[in-house]
Amino acid sequence: MNPFGLLLSVYFIRLAVAGNGEINPLITEEKLLWVGGGAGEVHTYRIPLLTFTTRGSLLAFAEGRKTSSGDMEAKFIALRRSTDRGATWSPTSYIVNDGIHTDGSNLGSIVVDEETGALLLIYSLCFYRYHCSPPSTMLIESLDDGLTWSAPRNLSVQLGVKSFIPGPGFGIQKRYPPAKGRLVVCGHGTIVGDGVFCILSDDHGRTWRNGAALKSIPYNQPKQKQDFNPDECQPVELQNGSIAIFVRNQNNYHCHCRMVVRSLDGGETLPVEELKFDQTLVDPVVAAGALQKDGVLYFSNPANSQNRVNMTLRWSLTDGENWNNEVLQIWQGPSGYSSLTSLKGDNPEDKKHIFIIYEKGQKDYCETVSFAKIHLYGGI
Template sequence: MNRNALRILLLTVLCSFARNETLNPAIADEQLLWVGGQVGEVHTYRIPLLTFTTHGSLLAFAEARKLSFKDKGAKFIALRRSTDRGVTWSPTSFIVDDGALADGLNLGSVVVDEETGAVILIYSVCFHRYRCKPSSTMMVQSLDDGFTWSAPRNLNPQLGLMSFAPGPGFGIQKRHPPAVGRLVVCGHGSIIGDGVFCILSDDHGNTWRYGAELKSIPYNQRKNNLDFDPDECQPVELDDGSIMINVRNDKHYHCHCRMVARSLDGGESLPVEELVFDHTLEDPAVAAGALEKEGVLYFTNPANANNRVNLTLRWSLNRGKSWVKNTLKIWAGPSGYSCMTSLKGNQTEDHKYIYVIFEKGQKDYFESVSFVKIDLYSEQ
């Protein structure tokens, strides 16, 4: 090992030790953004997404399920905006309406193009192919910080007819080689031919193609308990340019814990040699949140092997190879899907906070959607 490499390694270790001493996440603020059953048009809000725009606005999205809490059925995509980092929020607006489809839309992934400022939202319609076909992968985008949205565009002419459900969570734009500037959105495929699949765009979302895939076993056959069935997922770019994808282990293959896949080529492939099972991240099979911020990897999920309860924040100082023993319990009760974001800015506040949106309830995890501001360096 040459001197420069050794110096970098020592600095990394020292920074990790310093960060471990100062990191002390605590909840700084919490607000309920949506509560089911309170608006006549909406029965249940689920599948929350959260992102910052390039102008610093905070956008929160959710599936607004019109008639029931079930995955199938007609829905809106609900949006609330905040221009003061989550202190106050706009009223709810519905930016997509699927009408009265028996198998309506499924939200989706949001990805922000740092070069153009576009906020791109990708979702599916007729994913389960229940009383409809074919399944469609759809895209809307905002070019004015989330105020207005384009008409939905069907990506099937580019991607084909495979059922593809993005996320849920956020997509990424590659910051480090390889493929700097590429948009990467990952999700899972059709019910029978399931697995993790990523779609890629090298022209700011104008065109999309399929890239990496991690197929289920047995493929194109009905799954049983303990089969290999990678499902909903959240990609994160690490500082070495690799893409780590934290994956729902839907049939509990090998463990009641998370799968972690990794792409070394900008989302083109997911080699099985890079697949691990993280036993620390026990999980009841659910969509979880992951976020990289300033060299620290954060993770949220209902930390329970069997039930959707106990939403917990964990953090890792070594790209997820191990996790700090301390954790932050965000909500001990029923809790479901979650998503995280942070602002990449130069203000002290931008370094100090991350933001979490999650499904929260007293009896059932899907009763409401809550927003939490977390102080990473609290003094309590």
């Protein structure tokens, strides 16, 4: 799908949980955050991330690709903030500007440290090593709810020089043992050393080390169709303390579906015994969103085995062992990357909502696709 002209949209989904545990999500509100098309300093917005801060602000991030829609492009990292649960948004600010790099910055994972309130945004630079070197894993931090951000810090000094893009999506802070309080960020590597890799911090992001790895097969060798090639990923912590990582199946190994792998030791390892190919989560090779909230696991992606269309929300009451037969179709047309979030806490209203941001297209790479706003439905 050609991302030119994509719309990044935020939808607010009200979840009604009946006495029997049934969930009936409805879209109740819509906002357009960014519109691509070449106006101003940005040609295309892509790779959306979404999170709540500990103070209850809602932050949306995206790559602002300056002169084309391509991955290997000079970029801004764009940010918008909302302090009223998404009813209104600040103007766009650019918190990172990589200048004229032909292989610029790539989002990335946002991590919220619930103990300190800090926000850590981790991204890559020179990931593809296209006319620049070495690749670097970068971090910027905000201590004031996303209003201001630190200068970039290069984590490659601690992690080693390798091509690594976190996410895209969010990193987690472990809330349950083992390794309670640990920051865990997972992403993928490229060149020939593909696979899913996690980085870990046990001191609130001051220092980082390499953790779990799920390497491609063959590793450090060129890939062919249907080779095992784990790619972009989203980790979530389950209530038993394990980490479920939803993984892009880059070469459609075994199925046109999502891979899910679990870490039982706080992100130290990803044993092959914990790897599953989830046939319910049909997938056209794309990044996807996942979220665990109050014992319910949510998943969002373009639910199609071949094409990036049909953005869909699914949910599971069994930690992903099986998925509810009902789904919510968010958008039937061209759709791409997505990210889910919710506000933690005991407020009854906040327990009723989750939030999604995703790429939504008016035009496909090969054909024009009609676009209409999704109708807004009333709450329950």
